[in-house]
Amino acid sequence: MSDRPGFFLRDARPRDAETVHRLVVALAEYEKLGHEVKASAQDFYGALAAKRVRGLVAEVDGEPVGLCLWYETFSTFTGRAGVWIEDVFVEPAHRRLGIGRAFFQEVAKRAVAGGHARVEWSVLDWNAPALAFYRGIGAVGQDEWTDQRLSGEALLALAAEG
Numbered sequence: 001m002s003d004r005p006g007f008f009l010r011d012a013r014p015r016d017a018e019t020v021h022r023l024v025v026a027l028a029e030y031e032k033l034g035h036e037v038k039a040s041a042q043d044f045y046g047a048l049a050a051k052r053v054r055g056l057v058a059e060v061d062g063e064p065v066g067l068c069l070w071y072e073t074f075s076t077f078t079g080r081a082g083v084w085i086e087d088v089f090v091e092p093a094h095r096r097l098g099i100g101r102a103f104f105q106e107v108a109k110r111a112v113a114g115g116h117a118r119v120e121w122s123v124l125d126w127n128a129p130a131l132a133f134y135r136g137i138g139a140v141g142q143d144e145w146t147d148q149r150l151s152g153e154a155l156l157a158l159a160a161e162g
């Protein structure tokens with residue numbers, strides 16, 4: 001798909017499920033959240049096969065070294081779809097090759113081609129290198145918004161109400 005000096009980007013496929021799982025676990029460990037990973041390679045196989053999530057894999061010398069996963073959202077304010085990037089990760093030994101920028105550029109191209117209004121993602125507030133990178137590509141923090149999450153027991157309890 002996208003051959004650049006030093007690396008190659010291609011679409012993630014269901015058969016990449018083991019690679020996706022490995023890279024998601026590596027991302028979680030980098031973010032000090034490894035204990036939160038419950039997904040299996042089979043989960044990723046199913047999500048990719050059903051196109052609930054889309055992705056790109058970066059390869060260096062034929063070996064997968066990076067991952068970008070996203071899915072479609074909808075903005076009632078714009079009346080148009082958007083893209084939510086769930087995960088971006090490049091193995092530390094392969095950073096500074098331009099893989100991260102290439103991931104965001106490819107997702108941006110696809111978003112524009114698909115008529116999407118925006119591309120969004122979240123980042124941990126302590127991740128200074130990522131924040132600097134995002135500012136460098138023109139991203140603007142949404143400090144007035146905070147992510148909220150309903151999961152686990154709280155999700156089950158709310159679903160079980162009346």
